[in-house]
Amino acid sequence: MTELLYQTDSYLREFVATVVAVDAENGRVALDRSAFYPGGGGQPNDLGHLTFSGATVPVTKVKKEGDLVWHYLTPQPPSLPGKGEAGAPLLVGEGSGVRSFPAEGQTVAGTIDWDRRYALMRTHSALHVLCGVVWRDYGALVTGGNMEPGSGRMDFEFETMRGELVHQIEARCNAEVAAARDLRVRILPREEAFQIPDLIRTKINLLPEGISEVRTVEIVGLDLQADGGTHVANTREIGRIRVTDYKSKGAINKRIYIEVVDK
Numbered sequence: 001m002t003e004l005l006y007q008t009d010s011y012l013r014e015f016v017a018t019v020v021a022v023d024a025e026n027g028r029v030a031l032d033r034s035a036f037y038p039g040g041g042g043q044p045n046d047l048g049h050l051t052f053s054g055a056t057v058p059v060t061k062v063k064k065e066g067d068l069v070w071h072y073l074t075p076q077p078p079s080l081p082g083k084g085e086a087g088a089p090l091l092v093g094e095g096s097g098v099r100s101f102p103a104e105g106q107t108v109a110g111t112i113d114w115d116r117r118y119a120l121m122r123t124h125s126a127l128h129v130l131c132g133v134v135w136r137d138y139g140a141l142v143t144g145g146n147m148e149p150g151s152g153r154m155d156f157e158f159e160t161m162r163g164e165l166v167h168q169i170e171a172r173c174n175a176e177v178a179a180a181r182d183l184r185v186r187i188l189p190r191e192e193a194f195q196i197p198d199l200i201r202t203k204i205n206l207l208p209e210g211i212s213e214v215r216t217v218e219i220v221g222l223d224l225q226a227d228g229g230t231h232v233a234n235t236r237e238i239g240r241i242r243v244t245d246y247k248s249k250g251a252i253n254k255r256i257y258i259e260v261v262d263k
């Protein structure tokens with residue numbers, strides 16, 4: 001299985017790992033540990049690169065399947081007549097350069113595209129602030145959300161949404177950002193997590209039966225979610241939250257669009 005390094009340290013940008021599986025057909029490798037976020041919960045996967053045997057190749061996609069995190073690499077591995085020797089990198093000459101693909105058992109160094117990831121951490125955390133404010137002050141439940149680096153949207157069970165209300169929500173969100181609240185990540189036994197009333201509203205009940213631990217992300221004093229994503233350590237890192245748009249997505253479903261900007 002892949003140890004999910006980002007779950008305990010969102011600020012880890014570089015790491016060393018061992019290749020535990022190679023899927024040459026799909027041009028991807030699984031590692032024993034990874035700081036790459038594989039996507040999920042509305043947060044897109046990280047990008048970056050892997051370095052091995054003097055070669056540096058871009059990671060173009062990351063995906064979690066079962067217990068493994070797969071890193072999709074360019075260039076694609078060569079489709080050789082014979083397989084590479086076990087434990088040795090596959091090498092193929094192409095034009096003037098030599099390109100390679102890591103082999104099972106090989107050590108690689110991973111580097112996250114940090115600008116992109118940090119923008120996602122700020123955006124993701126801003127959405128938690130929004131979610132926390134809307135629940136605390138208006139009692140509206142979240143029904144969905146999505147994000148890109150720097151911008152995101154969230155759907156709430158609101159019957160009506162007006163510009164005045166949206167401005168008020170924006171101001172209250174920025175008051176929470178300015179309050180410099182810490183974000184705290186914990187990994188709890190499933191039974192303990194199910195005792196927390198606040199988690200019920202974030203659909204913790206939908207977690208698969210087999211999961212024995214639940215990761216929680218808390219904005220201390222504002223919001224608590226069962227969540228696998230990456231977040232900043234303090235709300236002041238978000239910068240400023242700007243509500244850019246809102247629209248009705250149904251009788252009781254209203255969508256709010258935000259972006260995070262530097263102060």
Ligand SMILES: [Zn+2]
Nearest residue numbers: 124217227229
């Ligand atoms: Zn989150």
